[in-house]
Amino acid sequence: MRNLLSTELFRIFRQRKTYYAIIAVFILEAIIMISAYMQGREILDLFLENLTDTFEFNGNLLNGNLIVYLVLNSFWFHIPLILMVVVSGFLTSEYQDRTVEAVLLQPVSKLKFIGAKYMAALLFTAFMLALLIVTTFLFAYLVFGDGDLVVYLEGLSFFEPHEAFSRLVWAFASGSGTMLFYAVVSLTLAVLLREATATWIVAALFLLVTTLLLRFDFGSEGLNTYFFPKLTDTWQALFYVEVPWDAILTKSLVLLGYSALAALLGIAVFIKRDIT
Amino acid sequence: MRYFLLLIGTLGMAAAMQAQDIDPVLTQVKARLDSIAGFEVTVQMEVDIRYVNMPVKTAELSYQQGNSVRIRSEDFVMIPKRGLDFGLGELYKYPFMTLNLGEVEFQGRPCELVKVIPTTDASDYSIATLWIDSQRRRIAKSQISTKKNGTFDINYAYKAPKDVLPEGITVNFQVADIRIPLRFLGREAQVDKGQLKADPGQKGAIRLLFSEYRISR
Amino acid sequence: MILEAAAISKSYGSLPVLKEVSLGLERGEICGLIGPNGAGKSTLFRIVLGLVRSDSGQVYLDSQARKPLGGIIEKPALYGYLSAVENLRVFARVQGMRLSRPEARDLLEQVGLPIDRHDPVRNYSMGMKQRLGLAIALLNAPGCLVLDEPFTGLDPIGIRDLRELVRQLAVERQIGILISSHNLSELGDLCDRLYVLHKGEIRHSGPTREILRRATLKYQLYGRGFLGSPTLSEAGEPLSDTSALISPGPHSIESLLARVAAEPGVGLSACIPQLDLALLLEKQPV
Numbered sequence: 185m186r187n188l189l190s191t192e193l194f195r196i197f198r199q200r201k202t203y204y205a206i207i208a209v210f211i212l213e214a215i216i217m218i219s220a221y222m223q224g225r226e227i228l229d230l231f232l233e234n235l236t237d238t239f240e241f242n243g244n245l246l247n248g249n250l251i252v253y254l255v256l257n258s259f260w261f262h263i264p265l266i267l268m269v270v271v272s273g274f275l276t277s278e279y280q281d282r283t284v285e286a287v288l289l290q291p292v293s294k295l296k297f298i299g300a301k302y303m304a305a306l307l308f309t310a311f312m313l314a315l316l317i318v319t320t321f322l323f324a325y326l327v328f329g330d331g332d333l334v335v336y337l338e339g340l341s342f343f344e345p346h347e348a349f350s351r352l353v354w355a356f357a358s359g360s361g362t363m364l365f366y367a368v369v370s371l372t373l374a375v376l377l378r379e380a381t382a383t384w385i386v387a388a389l390f391l392l393v394t395t396l397l398l399r400f401d402f403g404s405e406g407l408n409t410y411f412f413p414k415l416t417d418t419w420q421a422l423f424y425v426e427v428p429w430d431a432i433l434t435k436s437l438v439l440l441g442y443s444a445l446a447a448l449l450g451i452a453v454f455i456k457r458d459i460t
Numbered sequence: 461m462r463y464f465l466l467l468i469g470t471l472g473m474a475a476a477m478q479a480q481d482i483d484p485v486l487t488q489v490k491a492r493l494d495s496i497a498g499f500e501v502t503v504q505m506e507v508d509i510r511y512v513n514m515p516v517k518t519a520e521l522s523y524q525q526g527n528s529v530r531i532r533s534e535d536f537v538m539i540p541k542r543g544l545d546f547g548l549g550e551l552y553k554y555p556f557m558t559l560n561l562g563e564v565e566f567q568g569r570p571c572e573l574v575k576v577i578p579t580t581d582a583s584d585y586s587i588a589t590l591w592i593d594s595q596r597r598r599i600a601k602s603q604i605s606t607k608k609n610g611t612f613d614i615n616y617a618y619k620a621p622k623d624v625l626p627e628g629i630t631v632n633f634q635v636a637d638i639r640i641p642l643r644f645l646g647r648e649a650q651v652d653k654g655q656l657k658a659d660p661g662q663k664g665a666i667r668l669l670f671s672e673y674r675i676s677r
Numbered sequence: 678m679i680l681e682a683a684a685i686s687k688s689y690g691s692l693p694v695l696k697e698v699s700l701g702l703e704r705g706e707i708c709g710l711i712g713p714n715g716a717g718k719s720t721l722f723r724i725v726l727g728l729v730r731s732d733s734g735q736v737y738l739d740s741q742a743r744k745p746l747g748g749i750i751e752k753p754a755l756y757g758y759l760s761a762v763e764n765l766r767v768f769a770r771v772q773g774m775r776l777s778r779p780e781a782r783d784l785l786e787q788v789g790l791p792i793d794r795h796d797p798v799r800n801y802s803m804g805m806k807q808r809l810g811l812a813i814a815l816l817n818a819p820g821c822l823v824l825d826e827p828f829t830g831l832d833p834i835g836i837r838d839l840r841e842l843v844r845q846l847a848v849e850r851q852i853g854i855l856i857s858s859h860n861l862s863e864l865g866d867l868c869d870r871l872y873v874l875h876k877g878e879i880r881h882s883g884p885t886r887e888i889l890r891r892a893t894l895k896y897q898l899y900g901r902g903f904l905g906s907p908t909l910s911e912a913g914e915p916l917s918d919t920s921a922l923i924s925p926g927p928h929s930i931e932s933l934l935a936r937v938a939a940e941p942g943v944g945l946s947a948c949i950p951q952l953d954l955a956l957l958l959e960k961q962p963v
Contacts, residue, residue, distance in 0.1 A: 187770050187771060187772075187773050188771050190770065191767045191770045191771050194767065195756060195759070195767065198758055198759060198763075199758055200758070234635060234636040234637065235509075235512075235538065235635065237541075237608070237609040237610060237635070237636075238540060238541060238609060238610070238612075238633045238635055238664070239538040239539060239540055239541060239666075240538075240539045240541060241536065241537075241538055241539070242519070242531050242532075242533060242536070242537045242538075242539055243533060243535055243536030243537060244536070245536055281754055281755075281756070281757065282750075282751075282752075282754035283754045283755070283756060285728060285750055285754055286753070286754035286755070286768070286810075286813070287768070287771055288727075288728060289726055289728070289747065289748050289749075289750070289814070290744065290768060290771055290772040290813075290816070290817070291743050291744045291772050291817065292771050292772060297771075331535075331536060332535055332536035334536075338513075339510065339511030339512060339513055340511055340512045340513065340514075341512075341513040341514075342512070342513065342514040342515065342536060343515075344515055344535055345535075347515075425513045458723070458728065458729040458730060459723070459728040459729065460723065460728075460729060
């Protein structure tokens with residue numbers, strides 16, 4: 185398994201498309217930062233509009249923390265979309281080039297082969313997220329400086345810089361769980377569909393429907409809490425005044441369960457199916 | 461001719477009132493405050509508005525007679541537009557007259573209730589009511605109705621009977637509720653919509669706690 | 678036998694693809710599987726190689742090696758963005774082999790590939806890819822090789838070189854090689870034995886010369902003085918004085934040629950059997 189995993193990682197970083205994905209993430213990050221900077225003032229004016237009669241404000245709210253928070257919001261759609269396209273490509277390209285067959289002609293078990301794929305998908309996702317998170321913090325603080333973070337969630341909440349930083353880091357950690365879920369799902373879709381374009385379309389559809397269902401009221405407490413679309417925005421809870429750690433932990437574990445389930449489904453189908 | 465005399469007389473009386481009718485209690489307080497050339501103080505600010513969650517902030521406040529106060533803070537702070545008029549400079553900025561409504565009791569202390577009415581349109585408040593502790597010659601409470609920014613209700617707390625500078629100020633005000641377009645909302649989008657419409661305004665307060673006055677006289 | 682497939686059956690839905698197919702392969706032997714497109718050759722090879730499960734039947738391998746069997750299905754599948762050495766090392770690593778660069782270059786030399794190319798193998802010709810595919814199949818020294826249609830897409834020189842390489846592997850390394858093609862002439866002078874597969878059934882099997890003989894009704898002769906040959910005018914219609922298409926009929930081709938050669942004024946320079954795969958596909962007991 186370690187050998188398979190190391191060759192997976194070696195090949196991932198020898199492919200041009202990996203670098204296209206990294207560049208895409210950077211471009212996305214830059215666009216989000218620029219639009220965050222341009223929109224940030226407008227958002228702040230809206231947030232503070234009704235307080236301007238009563239108060240004068242001292243200090244800069246359009247700072248690195250707000251920019252990082254706005255980049256974090258890109259977790260809603262953009263980052264998972266890029267991740268799903270790239271991660272599903274790890275397998276669909278092998279089906280297309282028939283290298284799945286070539287590897288399985290060697291003394292390699294199907295379980296280990298597909299297991300290594302899932303591991304590589306998780307590691308690659310973690311790498312991309314680390315890259316995104318580190319560069320976001322770095323650029324945001326370097327360019328926009330430090331300061332209080334204001335967010336609108338159950339009212340306007342202000343967090344002091346060290347508090348904002350720790351909440352943002354935890355939110356990124358929690359959001360990363362969601363990204364890993366999407367990565368695993370996309371690989372399972374690749375196992376099921378095998379063909380790149382079909383997998384991309386279904387993955388994008390999955391993401392779209394999940395995002396829509398997040399806001400949908402199922403009329404049942406259980407579904408509204410534990411159906412997987414409802415677990416994809418757990419990271420938002422890090423910005424409640426009182427962080428509901430227990431709920432975050434429970435939801436994260438349930439989402440982890442969904443990820444494991446998706447992976448098991450993919451592994452089972454891959455093992456059961458003939459390589460034709 | 462008779463009317464003309466009447467007019468002159470009325471105008472003269474009005475001018476005389478302007479000159480004389482600043483309540484002596486207020487004048488005494490102003491004189492006490494004017495003895496302070498300036499000061500610096502550490503202030504803790506606690507915002508109490510239903511939809512604002514803000515930790516208690518600390519800032520350095522400096523006041524120089526004749527200037528408005530300056531606030532320095534590492535953090536983002538919200539400074540009330542009224543309530544920091546330590547030298548009563550804002551009340552005294554434009555001509556006004558006062559009307560003493562007599563003695564009332566406020567928080568167990570006898571106070572003179574003094575209305576301050578601006579006599580020009582330039583002033584940015586329409587009326588101010590002061591509860592002045594006549595024995596201790598300091599303001600216990602004020603209520604300022606501004607022309608643009610609503611009414612501010614300000615309570616003063618003092619450490620020692622002789623103090624003229626407050627240890628704490630609570631500013632109460634009316635504030636409109638927040639309206640955020642849907643696209644900026646997170647998961648709370650569906651929760652507050654009805655409430656927002658039904659609740660056009662609400663009371664808010666900010667509590668300021670002063671410590672370590674460094675006074676220059 | 679190093680490899681034996683016994684009564685393999687496989688259906689895709691209600692469509693039977695293989696019906697109780699059996700075959701065997703000895704160490705150092707080259708065995709051909711001949712059949713038209715759609716006969717079930719690739720499915721049989723996929724089953725032998727463990728990529729596809731059979732519905733019934735067994736594959737026996739007489740080997741305790743970590744990799745008893747190497748193979749290429751249709752075209753060799755390679756990582757096009759990697760160099761030849763990198764491909765070898767990746768395929769070695771997945772099976773737990775640590776292949777040093779010099780070892781990888783040795784392998785390339787053994788299959789006749791240049792060792793000084795570092796460009797991605799997507800730039801390689803089909804012949805070179807086949808050779809690299811063979812080098813990968815040979816990793817971990819399997820006792821037998823299964824090569825599915827290895828000549829597809831190769832030019833005549835490529836075919837000749839690959840045949841030479843296959844022969845060399847069988848002779849020098851005593852590897853049993855099972856090789857398939859839809860073209861009888863590609864396998865004729867390479868294989869020791871042939872199996873003929875059609876519609877999922879083995880129609881014939883046996884030594885290559887016997888199978889070829891069954892597949893040959895006519896021979897093309899080249900020489901001179903054919904117009905004056907009584908034997909040739911009996912056995913076929915002389916097309917011209919220098920070439921003739923003959924059917925030996927009840928006689929053997931050897932005796933017929935001897936008679937022609939003995940005739941005065943007739944000279945023989947070539948005799949090419951006209952292989953007809955269709956003849957082998959007729960249903961008759963194996």
